[in-house]
Structure formats: structure tokens, C-alpha cells
Amino acid sequence: MAETAPSIMKSLFQGEILEELAFPYPTMDPEEADLVRIITDSLSRWAEDNFDAAEADDHARYPEGTLESLAELGLFGLNVPEEYGGANLSSTAFAKIYGVLASIDGSLPVTVGGHSSIGLKGLLLYGTEEQKRKYLPDLASGKKLAAFALTEPGAGSDAASIQTRAVRQPDGSWLLNGQKQWITNGGEAEFFTVLAKTPMEIDGETKDKITAFIVDWGLEGFTKGPEEHKLGIRASSTVSLFFDNVVLSPDSMLGEQGKGFKVAMHVLNSGRLSVATGVVGSAKANLKELARYANERKQFDRPIAEFELIQEKIARITVGTYVAESMAYLTTGLIDRGDVDYSLESAICKVFASEMGWEMADESVQLMGGLGYMKDYPFERDLRDARINPIFEGTNEILRLFIALAGMRAPGEYLKQLGRALRDPIKGFGFLADYAISRVREVVTDTHLGAAHPALREWSDRFTRYVERFHRSVDSAIMKFGKGVVDRQLMLQRFADSAIDLYGMLAVLSRVTSRIHAVGEEGAKHDMDIAQIYCDGAWRRVRRNLRQIRRHQDRSVRRLAAHMSDRQMYDFPL
Numbered sequence: 001m002a003e004t005a006p007s008i009m010k011s012l013f014q015g016e017i018l019e020e021l022a023f024p025y026p027t028m029d030p031e032e033a034d035l036v037r038i039i040t041d042s043l044s045r046w047a048e049d050n051f052d053a054a055e056a057d058d059h060a061r062y063p064e065g066t067l068e069s070l071a072e073l074g075l076f077g078l079n080v081p082e083e084y085g086g087a088n089l090s091s092t093a094f095a096k097i098y099g100v101l102a103s104i105d106g107s108l109p110v111t112v113g114g115h116s117s118i119g120l121k122g123l124l125l126y127g128t129e130e131q132k133r134k135y136l137p138d139l140a141s142g143k144k145l146a147a148f149a150l151t152e153p154g155a156g157s158d159a160a161s162i163q164t165r166a167v168r169q170p171d172g173s174w175l176l177n178g179q180k181q182w183i184t185n186g187g188e189a190e191f192f193t194v195l196a197k198t199p200m201e202i203d204g205e206t207k208d209k210i211t212a213f214i215v216d217w218g219l220e221g222f223t224k225g226p227e228e229h230k231l232g233i234r235a236s237s238t239v240s241l242f243f244d245n246v247v248l249s250p251d252s253m254l255g256e257q258g259k260g261f262k263v264a265m266h267v268l269n270s271g272r273l274s275v276a277t278g279v280v281g282s283a284k285a286n287l288k289e290l291a292r293y294a295n296e297r298k299q300f301d302r303p304i305a306e307f308e309l310i311q312e313k314i315a316r317i318t319v320g321t322y323v324a325e326s327m328a329y330l331t332t333g334l335i336d337r338g339d340v341d342y343s344l345e346s347a348i349c350k351v352f353a354s355e356m357g358w359e360m361a362d363e364s365v366q367l368m369g370g371l372g373y374m375k376d377y378p379f380e381r382d383l384r385d386a387r388i389n390p391i392f393e394g395t396n397e398i399l400r401l402f403i404a405l406a407g408m409r410a411p412g413e414y415l416k417q418l419g420r421a422l423r424d425p426i427k428g429f430g431f432l433a434d435y436a437i438s439r440v441r442e443v444v445t446d447t448h449l450g451a452a453h454p455a456l457r458e459w460s461d462r463f464t465r466y467v468e469r470f471h472r473s474v475d476s477a478i479m480k481f482g483k484g485v486v487d488r489q490l491m492l493q494r495f496a497d498s499a500i501d502l503y504g505m506l507a508v509l510s511r512v513t514s515r516i517h518a519v520g521e522e523g524a525k526h527d528m529d530i531a532q533i534y535c536d537g538a539w540r541r542v543r544r545n546l547r548q549i550r551r552h553q554d555r556s557v558r559r560l561a562a563h564m565s566d567r568q569m570y571d572f573p574l
């Protein structure tokens with residue numbers, strides 16, 4: 001992906017709406033859609049006859065033969081090019097199959113995602129031809145499982161602080177030492193993408209820079225810890241890895257030396273989107289059960305589905321699922337077009353879907369009443385499984401900071417240039433003229449989302465108006481705080497939450513527009529209800545968040561948190 005590739009969300013931070021990237025809503029190639037149907041039908045049949053999710057959860061491991069069956073179904077090679085034995089599916093097709101996998105069980109997508117979305121993704125993106133030829137056939141067939149190892153006991157969110165080190169030996173090989181923690185698929189995997197610090201000479205100084213390596217299971221000095229006991233996704237493997245003077249061959253480096261952080265970040269973009277599409281798949285399956293139960297279960301002589309408070313829950317879960325799905329598949333569509341930057345979009349999809357998924361799992365237990373709490377039904381397991389999603393692939397706190405700060409980078413650069421031009425107006429004349437024109441355009445244009453269907457005009461107008469307000473708020477925050485924005489986390493969170501809602505609105509407006517074009521307003525009336533419910537809440541949340549950038553209680557929040565950190569106890573006498 002080119003550094004300058006267009007990004008819907010990065011542009012939105014600058015007040016620019018890349019309508020042509022968001023409309024029309026992407027669709028899948030019909031031939032590929034047929035192939036997806038064949039794979040998902042076989043997958044569902046296999047699960048029906050052979051897979052017991054409760055048993056896998058209970059025993060904290062898959063029933064014998066599960067991974068072999070997934071391999072036979074071709075699930076480990078979905079995103080691998082055909083020349084290496086894979087199915088070479090588009091991101092959209094991969095996501096659809098992944099969603100069906102997640103509807104069967106919470107652990108299965110983690111295992112397949114740990115392999116395809118993160119384990120072998122670095123090899124796909126940065127591997128040499130020799131490396132791909134050596135490893136991909138066995139990975140695509142499922143003969144070998146892949147894992148991605150970044151996290152360490154001392155380096156979680158602060159991934160750049162890893163301590164694992166690889167030092168080049170005189171014969172060109174690398175000596176690897178260190179420890180990795182909580183590595184998905186670690187127990188069974190034989191192919192590892194491992195991030196390590198490597199010393200490099202830069203400007204006459206030796207600096208430690210992160211580099212990605214391929215590490216084969218079986219090398220001397222490479223050992224694994226026992227399986228972790230987890231709250232959810234219990235059948236998936238999670239272990240520690242230990243490297244004690246492990247010798248890596250000279251050709252085991254993945255990508256360039258010192259560019260491992262970039263490898264890791266690109267890999268995680270893909271992993272984040274998988275989290276989102278997995279949540280969507282599981283939510284869709286859940287809704288089927290909830291709607292059925294609400295109609296069957298009678299209290300006060302009526303099905304509980306007739307009570308408004310239950311109706312609101314079902315409507316809210318449906319809206320959340322639809323919005324997460326719209327965002328996720330707009331993003332996979334962007335990836336399939338090629339040459340777009342989707343880093344912000346995938347982070348947004350992950351944050352929104354993982355929190356929606358948690359709320360959905362929680363509300364599902366509530367809707368089911370006491371039955372939801374019992375192990376005989378899948379709802380308590382879904383709740384436990386859903387809890388990991390806001391934590392891994394970058395915690396939602398870190399991702400919110402990333403969304404806001406990466407989004408603010410371009411406007412920050414722009415404003416820096418503006419500052420320079422204002423200090424030297426003669427040299428900066430051209431820039432100032434462009435700036436003046438862009439501001440005049442903002443003021444005089446009656447912006448509306450031309451591609452959105454006229455029936456959605458109220459919401460598309462709200463969207464464009466709030467993009468403008470959002471962009472002005474971003475600009476003024478950068479001018480006010482400069483580099484100091486980095487430490488204003490509560491403010492950044494408000495920008496990130498606004499960005500999430502704006503992307504949600506855009507995705508929904510695009511999808512519902514396509515739906516109206518396809519089936520007319522009457523045919524799309526429930527989609528329009530969803531647009532109405534979501535967009536009305538979204539613009540109000542954006543307005544509240546932007547207002548709170550100026551008026552807030554942040555000082556009291558920080559003072560109270562500092563007091564609690566200091567005292568380390570609750571000391572409020574009653």
C-alpha cells in the first residue's frame with residue numbers, strides 16, 4: 001500500500017468526504033459469492049454433525065480432529081494465493097466465511113484468524129518469493145499452523161518496548177533470545193512471525209530497531225509454556241514462547257531490518273478487521289435465537305416479544321449488528337479495490353464491533369432471563385467469549401488514541417505549513433491562497449452527500465454538517481495544544497468516538513442507498529428504519545462529544561484518579 005494512498009477517514013479529519021470511495025456500497029463478485037456459499041454450507045454442515053462448542057469450551061480444547069477438518073474445508077488457505085495452494089479469496093469473501101465460523105463458536109475464528117489474519121499475514125505482505133514458496137503451501141493446506149508473536153510480559157500496548165533481541169552473527173545467522181506471552185495458536189503452531197529488536201548502525205550510533213523474523217518450531221532453544229486458563233475462547237491455544245540462543249538462518253528476516261514495527265502494524269490492520277467481521281457473524285446467529293425465544297417465551301400471558309422493553313433490546317442489537325456489518329464490509333470493499341489506506345477504518349471497525357458485541361452478549365443474557373445464565377445454553381459462553389475482543393489486536397483504549405492521533409496527523413501537518421506561511425507570507429503566498437480558497441469553499445458551499453439517496457437527505461445533511469464541525473474542532477484543538485494533544489487523552493477519545501460515529505453514518509448511508517436503488521423505498525423500509533435509529537443517535541453523540549471538547553469535567557476526573565492512585569484505597573467516610 002502506498003504511503004499516500006487515499007483514506008476515507010484521514011480525509012474526513014480534514015473535512016473532506018471521499019464520496020467516490022464510499023459509494024456505491026461494495027458488492028461481491030457473483031462467482032466468488034457462489035464459492036463462499038459452497039464453503040459456508042459445508043462448514044455449517046460439518047459443525048452441525050461434528051462440532052460441540054459447549055464441549056470444546058468445557059474441556060478447553062477442540063474435540064479430536066477439529067483442526068484437521070478445518071484444514072480439509074480449506075479454511076487455512078482462504079487468503080493465500082492459488083500458486084501456493086490457497087483459495088486467493090478477496091477480503092470480503094474471507095470476511096463472510098470468517099463470520100460464519102464465528103457464528104458456530106467463539107474459539108474457531110480466533111484459531112483461524114490467528115493463523116490467516118495475523119500468523120501468516122506478514123509472510124503474505126513482506127515475504128520474499130523463496131520464503132513464500134517454502135512456507136505457504138504447508139500453511140495453506142493446514143499442515144502447519146501459524147502464529148504471530150509480538151506481546152511480551154513487559155510489552156503489551158507499548159509494543160515498541162519489546163526486549164526480545166536478535167543479533168546478527170558473523171556467518172549471517174541471527175541469535176534470538178527473549179520471551180513472548182499470550183500467543184494465539186502458540187501450542188500447535190510450527191510457523192511463527194516473531195518481532196525482535198535488532199541492533200543497527202544509524203548515523204554512527206548503534207540503535208535497537210524492531211525487525212520481523214520467521215521462526216520455525218523445532219529449532220534448538222525454542223520452547224513453549226503450558227496452555228493458559230482463560231475466561232473465554234477457551235478451546236483456542238494461548239501460550240508463552242521462550243527463545244534461548246535460538247539460531248535463525250540468515251534468510252529468516254521478514255521484510256527489511258528495522259522495519260518490523262511497520263510489518264506488525266500492517267498485520268494488525270488485518271487482524272482488527274477480522275475481529276469486527278467475527279463479531280458480526282456471531283451477532284447475526286445470536287439474533288435468530290433471541291427473536292425466536294422472545295416469541296416463544298410467555299409471561300403475563302403474552303410473548304415477551306410484545307413488551308416494548310424487549311422490543312427495544314432486539315431493535316438495538318439489530319441496529320448495532322447492521323452498523324458493524326456496514327462498516328466492516330465497506331472496509332473489506334475498500335481493501336478489495338486496492339491501493340487505499342484502511343488503517344483507521346479497520347481500527348474503527350474493531351472498536352465499534354467489539355463494544356457492540358459485548359453489549360449484545362450482555363443484553364442477550366438479560367433477554368433470556370435466568371436461562372441466559374445457565375451453562376445449558378450458549379449465552380453465558382458467548383458473553384465470556386466476547387470479552388476478549390476489546391482487549392486483543394490492540395486494546396480499544398490504544399486504538400482510540402491511534403484513530404484520533406493518526407487522523408490528526410494530516411491536519412496537523414497542514415496547520416504547521418499554514419503557521420510557516422503566516423510567518424513568511426511572501427514565500428508562503430501560494431499556500432495561503434489555497435488555504436483562503438478552501439475556507440471560502442467551506443463557507444459558501446451547501447455541502448450535501450450527493451451520492452446518498454434523497455430519501456436519506458435528513459441524515460446525509462446531518463452527516464456533512466457534522467463532518468465540517470468535527471474538522472473545525474480538530475483544527476482548533478491542534479492550534480490550541482500543538483504537540484500537547486498527545487497527552488489530552490480524554491479529548492482524543494471524544495474525537496475518536498466522533499470519527500467512529502461518522503464512519504458508521506457514512507457506511508449506513510451508502511449501504512441503505514444501494515438497498516433503496518435495488519428494491520425501492522418500500523422494500524428497504526426496515527433498512528431505512530435502521531438508518532433513522534442509528535443516524536439520529538450518532539449525530540447527537542458527535543454533537544455531545546464535540547461540545548465536551550470545550551466543556552467537560554476532565555480536571556475533576558484527573559484529580560480524583562490521582563487521589564485514588566495516591567491512596568490506593570476507597571477512603572470516603574459515610
Ligand SMILES: Cc1cc2nc3c(=O)[nH]c(=O)nc-3n(C[C@H](O)[C@H](O)[C@H](O)COP(=O)(O)OP(=O)(O)OC[C@H]3O[C@@H](n4cnc5c(N)ncnc54)[C@H](O)[C@@H]3O)c2cc1C
Binds near residue numbers: 114149392394
Ligand atoms: C487471549 C489472548 C490472546 C492473545 N493473542 C496474542 C497473539 O496472538 N499475539 C500477540 O502478540 N499478542 C497476543 N495477545 C496479547 C494482547 O494483544 C495484549 O494483551 C494487548 O495488546 C494488551 O496488552 P497488555 O495485556 O499487556 O495490557 P497493557 O498494555 O498492560 O494495558 C493495561 C490497560 O492499560 C491501558 N493502557 C495501556 N497503555 C495505555 C495508554 N498509553 N493510554 C491509555 N491506556 C493505556 C490498556 O488499554 C489496558 O486497558 C493476546 C492476549 C490475550 C488475552
